[in-house]
Amino acid sequence: MDASNLADQSESPITPLLSTDVGDQIELADQTTVQEATKLEGNNSTVLKSSMDPDVFNAAKQGNLDVLKEQGNNLDRMLTATKNTVLHIYTACYRHPTYKESEDEILKSTNTVDDILNMCPALLWQQNESVRALFLATKTYYQGDLEQGCVLSSEDAALQEQKLIRKTNNKNDTALHEAVRFNYFGVVEVLTKEDPEFSYSPNDAGETPLYLAVERGYTRYCLQILEGCKNPTYEGPNGRTALHAAIICNDEVMTRALLKSDRTLAKAADERGRIPLHMAANFCYFSMVKQLLECDKSTAYVADNGGRTALHFAASEGHLDIMKELLTHCPDCCELVDNQCQNVLHYAIESDQNHVVDFVLTDLWLSNILLNAKDANGNAPLHHLAHYPNLAMDNFVHDDKVDIMSFNKENLNAFDIILANEDNISKAVELEYIKKMLQSRYGRPGHRVKNQNDDGNEVEENQGSRDTGESLMKAKETQLVVATLIATVTFAAGFTMPGGYHSESGSDQGSPILSRNTAFKAFVITNTLAMAMSSCSVLVLLYSSVHTKRKHMIQTSDTFYMVVTLTMLALIAMVIAFIAGTYAVLGGHSPGLALAALVLGCFFFYFFAHSILSLESKILKSPHFLRHLYLGIVLIDKLEANIQASVDQVTGIRSHRTPYI
Structure with missing residues (x-):
């Protein structure tokens, strides 16, 4: 050799x-x-x-x-x-x-x-x-x-050689399995040429040599096995085939070669019923989707064990390009629903895929088919939005083709679902915004669900609601203590200015010594903001403390959410005021010490603020800041309504309201 x-x-x-x-x-x-x-x-x-x-x-x-x-x-x-x-x-x-x-x-x-x-x-x-x-x-x-x-x-050399090639170990691995596994291309080349008739069955792990080669991304190994073996075996573990592995690797060359070798692989499903197109759509591999559809466009209609098609997977992950490609080849695949009768719009709303929803709204065919379609429980996409509120779905709610008063099998419309979930503080902002949008389209409670039993007695609220109310009241008490403490500290700091005051007689007597210092100005502004916001929190809590009954729970949760935001911002402003005040005092005479105080303060402030901001990420990380600002105005209006309700209770005047039956 x-x-x-x-x-x-x-x-x-x-x-x-x-x-x-x-x-x-x-x-x-x-x-x-x-x-x-x-x-x-x-x-x-x-x-x-x-x-x-x-x-x-x-x-x-x-x-x-x-x-x-x-x-x-x-x-x-x-x-x-x-x-x-x-x-x-x-x-x-x-x-x-x-x-x-x-x-x-x-x-x-x-x-x-x-x-x-x-x-x-x-x-x-x-x-x-x-x-x-x-x-x-x-x-x-x-x-x-x-x-x-x-x-x-000897004369039977060929038979002995074939016997060697086809021999397996206790794991049913052949030499070709081992050669692929340990990257021996020369061995793979010889084996496939010496015995091209052998199909190489899966080992105990369900792996064939071809599947191993594709899964590991060995393109030339895959091509050699397909070329050298007349009847290659494509099987892999969990019911998958080598084409599934090629899609996962996002390898166009191996995908093209496998489809050329056996076009039926495009419809081969794994144990969960998923075909290669499902995986390509889920991973957003556009070139893979295109190849599979060109090979067999009917795969767009194939559903997995849960009834989901490739369009469902693409919509759930927000892959708009994949959806457009699927609809180009098969425009009517959007009519297919899963085992729960949910269409792609249900999936998009549940996954907060705003751009997919906007795409559906702009397409007349899709909007007519999907907007008001109900699942097995009678829930239309709007019901899903009430369960999974999203501030960016205003275009969907305001679309004239959406049936605002659609009822599910529990006789609930979207407004009813929002009212039932308003005790969920983590979604209070989104729920309030969706409710306001529904009201702008004359949405209202359906009044189909009774809150009285057969004897006409009022049904007692469930234990979960009582627990939520009690937890909310305890949290409000904690917020009141924190807000009061911040207001007290910042109020005192406003009259004990850093650096002291001018004591000499003259025009500057009694004025702060550092009044012209930039850091001092930052201290005054942030300290004032902290004092104002914490005082506002205290005021809101005082006026909302009288609303402890169940019928006022909605107002209570809204005001609590507002208080949390104000207190958090006041705390941040107070920390900034401390850093600015310290720097103003030390900056002129001890710049090194001032810089150290600034760095340490910012270091502490970063981690402290990060732990709090994570609790409010839905507000502070949302790109729709103006919507939150609008909601803040709405909550202030609600505060005024609470104040008026308090006055009504004291004077015995009751406003006229439509009863909820």
């Missing part, structure tokens, strides 16, 4: 062809002479008995043929504890030649295998407990040398 060819094939050592545990066993054997275990009668302990001579073992590791020749034909009977032969040991300890080694050194290493087999040909078929096809990979790795050897020189 030419040395350059050997060097080309030496991309990775041959040792991995032996299982990982075998390598450990051989190392153990070197230290303990590899022993076999027997049980002592009447005792659970184990006695280890030597099974291979240490000199023979070391000779096999080093490739010392002189010592091995002394054993003659007994080599096949000299086994380790896991039935490894001297050939297993040599190949496991074999050091791969480098490109710098001479041709003679390379050939010397490779011919050792031939010499060992010439001593004992039976070693070729010797099997260990874990890797039974080890030598097959070694044989194919040095194909040129072994074809001239005495082992395969």
